[in-house]
Amino acid sequence: MPTVSRSETVQSAMQKMLEKGCYTLLVPRMNKSDAYGIITKKDIVSKVIAEGMNPREVKVEDVMSKPLVVLTNLTLDLRWVAKAMANSGVSTIVVFEKGDFYGYVTESCILEGVYHALRRAKLEQGVEFVSC
Amino acid sequence: MELRDVVGRSSPVKISPTATAGDALVSMIENKTDYLLVDRTGPHDAYGIVTKRDIVVAGIAEGKDLTKTPALELARKPLVVMNNLDLDIRWVAKKMANEGVSKIAVFDKEKFLGFISDIDILRAVTAKKEADH
Numbered sequence: 561m562p563t564v565s566r567s568e569t570v571q572s573a574m575q576k577m578l579e580k581g582c583y584t585l586l587v588p589r590m591n592k593s594d595a596y597g598i599i600t601k602k603d604i605v606s607k608v609i610a611e612g613m614n615p616r617e618v619k620v621e622d623v624m625s626k627p628l629v630v631l632t633n634l635t636l637d638l639r640w641v642a643k644a645m646a647n648s649g650v651s652t653i654v655v656f657e658k659g660d661f662y663g664y665v666t667e668s669c670i671l672e673g674v675y676h677a678l679r680r681a682k683l684e685q686g687v688e689f690v691s692c
Numbered sequence: 693m694e695l696r697d698v699v700g701r702s703s704p705v706k707i708s709p710t711a712t713a714g715d716a717l718v719s720m721i722e723n724k725t726d727y728l729l730v731d732r733t734g735p736h737d738a739y740g741i742v743t744k745r746d747i748v749v750a751g752i753a754e755g756k757d758l759t760k761t762p763a764l765e766l767a768r769k770p771l772v773v774m775n776n777l778d779l780d781i782r783w784v785a786k787k788m789a790n791e792g793v794s795k796i797a798v799f800d801k802e803k804f805l806g807f808i809s810d811i812d813i814l815r816a817v818t819a820k821k822e823a824d825h
Binding site for chain 1: 714717718720721726744745747748749750752753754755758759781782783785786788789794810811813814815817818821822
């Protein structure tokens with residue numbers, strides 16, 4: 561996941577998002593006892609632009625979410641990953657395996673997974689896969 | 693900066709009001725879009741919208757069978773609409789925050805212009821700040 565430093569402005573975070581086409585940025589921690597943070601397009605739209613603040617003057621640390629919503633069970637069913645997103649009202653969940661950063665799950669990842677499952681189910685039934 | 697400067701001109705992908713959530717998912721992935729417009733059945737009906745988040749939060753998280761659930765059950769209907777094209781972009785962002793949505797339908801009087809998304813807002817604000825600098 562692309563990262564942005566906590567002391568950068570929201571303006572430069574926005575530029576980074578648009579350049580990479582990735583609307584979620586990780587904010588690294590300062591030391592071992594600190595938590596990681598995350599900043600999304602929704603944070604920027606609802607906490608900066610909607611409040612009439614200048615993105616050049618607001619720092620990433622003022623609008624980021626911290627600590628992250630984390631899952632560590634890699635064998636968890638997709639349904640419960642989706643439920644964790646719904647419960648905590650977030651769109652990205654970070655996955656750790658044994659204390660190490662493993663990756664992250666977004667809404668699109670979940671849909672992609674379900675899409676392939678649907679497709680496989682249709683093929684197993686011997687039905688030609690028809691898209692709508 | 694005003695609403696008329698940022699409204700998206702792309703026409704949304706539609707699905708029929710009788711489609712299932714599974715159909716909606718397949719259509720989203722194959723058309724590479726985050727949302728679909730749910731068509732109305734007649735002139736007195738409202739349009740609906742179904743997004744990726746709706747399918748994740750209202751469908752998969754609840755353990756529903758997507759091939760049997762109607763897309764309309766997960767959709768938001770009627771749409772969040774704005775029609776004042778002179779409105780400052782700040783209030784468009786505030787409307788999104790208030791309603792908890794990421795897409796707003798924009799109408800000019802009766803005519804549907806398109807959707808404005810949170811990404812359109814980021815893009816417009818970034819471009820403007822760069823121009824000012």
